[in-house]
Amino acid sequence: MAAMHITAAVYINDAESGLIQDIEQWLQKLAPEGPDYHHHRTGETNGDAHLKNLLIHNQVIVPVTKGKLDLGPWQQIYYAEFDGRRRKRMIVKIIGE
Numbered sequence: 001m002a003a004m005h006i007t008a009a010v011y012i013n014d015a016e017s018g019l020i021q022d023i024e025q026w027l028q029k030l031a032p033e034g035p036d037y038h039h040h041r042t043g044e045t046n047g048d049a050h051l052k053n054l055l056i057h058n059q060v061i062v063p064v065t066k067g068k069l070d071l072g073p074w075q076q077i078y079y080a081e082f083d084g085r086r087r088k089r090m091i092v093k094i095i096g097e
Helices: 017-030 038-042 047-056
Strands: 008-014 075-081
Touching: 008 017, 008 047, 017 047, 038 047
Parallel strands: none
Antiparallel strands: 008 075
16 A cells, blocks of 8 residues: 655554544654755745655555455554645555465
């Protein structure tokens, strides 16, 4: 499963709202919105979104067993878009039997 945009990410984690907020705050500390990133010299203003993608990554591998996602009891797949101006796209590939 992969996010098809450089300012988006896909990850697997616990489906708990407090943890989701913790992840958002952690990303904001590591790659805050607003600073004058070198990328902004190109006319873009989404340097933080590119850095957040590097922290979370753009793809995950998920096992499929008997045609169903084989996730742990609390695991969920999340799509994170760090530059909300973009249209969202994902690709899912199933390899094997």
